[in-house]
Amino acid sequence: MFSYLANRLLVMVPTLLAISALVFIIIQLPPGDYLETMIGEMKARGEAVDLGQIESMRQQFGLDRSPVEQYFAWLGGMLQGDFGWSFEHRRPVSELIGERVALTVVVTAATIIFIWVVSFAIGTFVATRQYSVSDHIATLGGYLGLATPNFLLALVLMYLASEWFGLSIGGIMDNEVRELPWGWAKISSVLEHLWIPVIVIGTSGTAGMIRRLRANLLDELQKQYVVTGRAKGLPPTRLLWKYPLRVALNPFIADIGSILPEVVSGSAIVAIVLNLDITGRMLLEALRAQDMYLAGSFLMFLALLVVIGTLISDLLLALLDPRIRLGGGTTR
């Protein structure tokens, strides 16, 4: 197990390096840099531009160096916990993103758990009642859930909430607790607001997962050992829980790798619509303003979230599924 873990961690290093290079290229893509945008804005406002000061800022942020040097400086800084400087907010990036990053992790984890719980319940229910009314309803709902983009779902929910109940469902916490230090009041406020984004982000993932669980379970239910169990006189529920369900549960863990990018993607745009204090809006603004280190840190963090999530799912799978041989990575 340890060698497997070490092996997986080792493989992660080049992946993360490639991702960081990609992120850096993307945030470098727009022509010019933030200082040029700033000069343009100052000129537009008719302010005098102090070229000397600009030049010293350029040196201070290393913008005068070659892109390769800048990349390694950025990478080295990140490894030491220094994510660079946000030009727009005039604060270190790490101060800005800390809380948002934590909340993003909370929302993502809650969404994954939501997907698991709901799709487990519905998937098992409909698979054991193939072609029944509830099965057809679930299938239709699944198609709709897959086809409705989550930001539109968020929009509709917000509209309905304000139309029917006259309340605003946006935000990740109440405004009163926003400035408070982290404590029970703040946490409970977050929990109260959490369910809407979780449902909105999780719907399409749940629909997909129900489909997969249903198909898997139907395959298993036709197998001979199930027939044997039934012939032996096992009660249906016990039979279901004891064997086929356990086999069919594999995608719950194995598919995190494909669901997680979707959930993280979804949380970014839903956060903008629902006005959540997670990565979404600040990333959008940073991208628009060419605030490169802020945008880069967000992108890097989102990718890291996916990579680590996939790692955890692989480890869990190795623990839970005895058919997976751990030596596979080294002796392939």
Next chain:
Amino acid sequence: MSAADTRDERLAHFVDDAPFEPAAEVALTPAQERFYMASQWKLMWWKLRRHRIAVASGIFLLALYVVAGFAEFFAPYELQHRDRRFIYAPPQSIQLFHEGRFVGPFVYGMRMQRDPETLQPLYKEDPGRIQELRFFCAGGYRGSEYAFWGGLFEGDFHLVCPARGGTLFLLGTDRLGRDMFSRILYGARVSMTIGLIGIVLSFALGIAIGGIAGYYGGWIDNIVQRAIEVLKSFPRLPLWMALSASLPVVWSPIWIFFGITIILAMLDWPGLARAVRSKLLSLREEDFAVAAQLMGARPPRIIGRHLVPSFASHLIASASLAIPEMILGETALSFLGLGLRPPITSWGVLLNEAQNIQAVVLYPWLMAPMVPVILVVLAFNFLGDGLRDAADPYK
């Protein structure tokens, strides 16, 4: 006649001189014969035809493409036409009966009042003004003239027109008094083509890269696989956002359109490349591939002429499942204001107006473009499911 005579006279060995037809012995019904003689594509078509929802979705999409192609004719108003008298006017519903009397399709005219407190304009239907719709009409009202396909010819012939001096806002108007229904029809043109162009690009990339990786194997395959893994582990939307935010501001809307299409395709090819690769890995060992190689065919010809056609049906199925993702991607980007820019109008650009929740609560018809988005995505998904089932007709 004696008994000895009969013993000598043996029965001659019977040989039927009619030619032997084995096909006549194993009797095939005409239906069976038709089935066994049919080509692969014909079999797929028969199998697809049985999938009712897929066929219905295909017809729906085809109809929508026709409407999008002739949006100028189907839409009552021209794309940019503004009616300053009707800002944020609510939808007018088509009626058939007026006070129990049949009049044919008409709408009630609208009267503008101002809210006494907020001075906001309020539009009320006026039952006194019956505005009968005209069909197949040569416009002659403001906003009826159009330049077909941006200047192929000018015209003002429409499927349906408002009554003379009347209005026809089936889905209301936006903040500039532009007819939402007409704009959605025009928006279909952009939204539905961006998926098609994007899929062509992503196909070219996917087949080329996946083909090279699968055919050559070895270190090329290794590099491509790692690149695909990196791209796949990246959440798609933030990456799309970052890439489209990096498009230069000075570009014209039409360049932005192509830029966005390329960006959408750039993140879509990995899945396809992976499918192509795994198919090629198994197919290149087949006899016909080896035969082609021995005859001296070069790799591009072997891949393009012999290998790709043998799994083309799977590719088509996965294409029809990838198109809706691109449509959704464009909608999301334009909704955020990072995608297409006016005057290019797509459903996402229209939805951008619905980003402000206060406006949506006051004028809910701003959300209307969401309906065609969901319908089109659903239809493509159904069609794709049907195609995927039909792609392997021998099963």
